[in-house]
Amino acid sequence: MGTENEMAADDIAIRTATRDDLPAIIAMLANDHLGSKRECYADPLPNVYYAAFDAIDGDPNNEIVVAEQDGKIIGTLQLTLIPNLTYQGGVRALIEGVRVDSTMRSAGIGRILFEWAIDQAKKKGCHMVQLTADKTRPDAHRFYESLGFSATHEGMKLHLT
Amino acid sequence: MGTENEMAADDIAIRTATRDDLPAIIAMLANDHLGSKRECYADPLPNVYYAAFDAIDGDPNNEIVVAEQDGKIIGTLQLTLIPNLTYQGGVRALIEGVRVDSTMRSAGIGRILFEWAIDQAKKKGCHMVQLTADKTRPDAHRFYESLGFSATHEGMKLHLT
Numbered sequence: 122m123g124t125e126n127e128m129a130a131d132d133i134a135i136r137t138a139t140r141d142d143l144p145a146i147i148a149m150l151a152n153d154h155l156g157s158k159r160e161c162y163a164d165p166l167p168n169v170y171y172a173a174f175d176a177i178d179g180d181p182n183n184e185i186v187v188a189e190q191d192g193k194i195i196g197t198l199q200l201t202l203i204p205n206l207t208y209q210g211g212v213r214a215l216i217e218g219v220r221v222d223s224t225m226r227s228a229g230i231g232r233i234l235f236e237w238a239i240d241q242a243k244k245k246g247c248h249m250v251q252l253t254a255d256k257t258r259p260d261a262h263r264f265y266e267s268l269g270f271s272a273t274h275e276g277m278k279l280h281l282t
Numbered sequence: 283m284g285t286e287n288e289m290a291a292d293d294i295a296i297r298t299a300t301r302d303d304l305p306a307i308i309a310m311l312a313n314d315h316l317g318s319k320r321e322c323y324a325d326p327l328p329n330v331y332y333a334a335f336d337a338i339d340g341d342p343n344n345e346i347v348v349a350e351q352d353g354k355i356i357g358t359l360q361l362t363l364i365p366n367l368t369y370q371g372g373v374r375a376l377i378e379g380v381r382v383d384s385t386m387r388s389a390g391i392g393r394i395l396f397e398w399a400i401d402q403a404k405k406k407g408c409h410m411v412q413l414t415a416d417k418t419r420p421d422a423h424r425f426y427e428s429l430g431f432s433a434t435h436e437g438m439k440l441h442l443t
Contacts, residue, residue, distance in 0.1 A: 123402050143367075150368055173371025179341065192299065201364055204344060206304075207379045210321050210334025218368045227334035234435055241356070243442055253414065253435035265438050270321060274437025275423055279430050281404055281411065 129194040133230065135237040136195065138185035143174055145194035146187065149220040155255060156220070185218075188234050195222040196230045200238050202245055214242035219261075235268055253278075283364045294391065296398040297360065299346040302337055306355035307348065310381040316416060317381070346379075349395050356383040358417075361399050363406055373402035377413040380422075394427050 138146060151160035161167050174274050177183045182203070183248030188196035199218040205211055216238055221230045241252050253263045262272060299307060305327050312321035322328050338344040343364070349357035360379040366372055370390045375398055382391045403411050414437030423433060 161370055168373040172362040173365055173367050176365035181440050202364055204334055205339035209322055230443050250440040252438050255435055260317040270438040270440045272436040273440050274416055275433040276435025276437035277433050278428050279411040
């Protein structure tokens with residue numbers, strides 16, 4: 122880590138998102154070669170996002186997390202805790218919806234967010250953190266591997282119509 | 283599908299698991315080249331499994347499902363519903379902990395279980411069903427692909443110590 126990253130870490134706060142953060146979060150989710158095809162970032166933000174946020178916020182096993190610097194939202198991810206029977210009744214953490222502000226990439230913000238999420242998973246007693254990474258995002262794979270993740274599984278998706 | 287599969291489908295019931303089903307479920311989870319290293323099937327069953335079952339059973343977004351034939355548990359999976367911001371606030375279904383009784387493989391039971399789970403995901407308004415499949419299970423990948431799943435993602439895991 123260079124000096125820039127260390128400086129960035131000093132004044133970045135990681136916290137649970139509020140409803141007021143939603144426009145900034147959805148802007149980040151939409152600003153991406155995959156997200157731009159899926160999301161609808163408009164002012165005002167479509168109500169479906171607020172409804173989803175309320176469902177997540179009301180679920181003790183789900184949390185939207187943001188990275189904030191100087192009052193600006195610069196990163197986000199969703200952390201889901203899943204009670205399972207497998208691994209002797211172990212709890213897993215699932216991470217989805219990861220984005221860093223496009224003007225702030227390679228500044229170590231993703232790493233700070235992930236280190237926070239992994240630490241949170243440990244505190245909650247999880248034995249594993251898992252995620253699926255689109256095969257068209259090789260940079261993301263390298264980043265996750267640098268955090269200790271292994272691509273031991275196929276991430277399989279079935280879109281319902 | 284052959285005649286055998288069609289006959290099997292007629293008298294197989296798919297339902298939410300109860301606590302009484304747990305020994306049969308854990309026996310299936312343990313009876314597998316990966317599961318045998320992870321699970322602890324004993325009589326009586328370790329309490330960790332009952333605690334995990336209670337957590338799952340008490341969570342409206344989680345459900346252990348079993349396939350039953352002539353009073354015998356012959357298959358299981360876990361269905362998790364996850365509210366997300368991505369895909370315009372879409373809900374995803376996640377499937378984990380899939381097993382069919384080793385004496386009943388290739389009889390179409392996995393397909394019946396999955397068709398039930400996919401139908402359930404549709405009823406709950408999910409836009410996607412996802413799962414991760416260990417890369418050492420090529421037969422499972424072919425099975426999932428035959429159901430319409432695509433291995434578009436890497437399934438990445440980080441084991442916490």
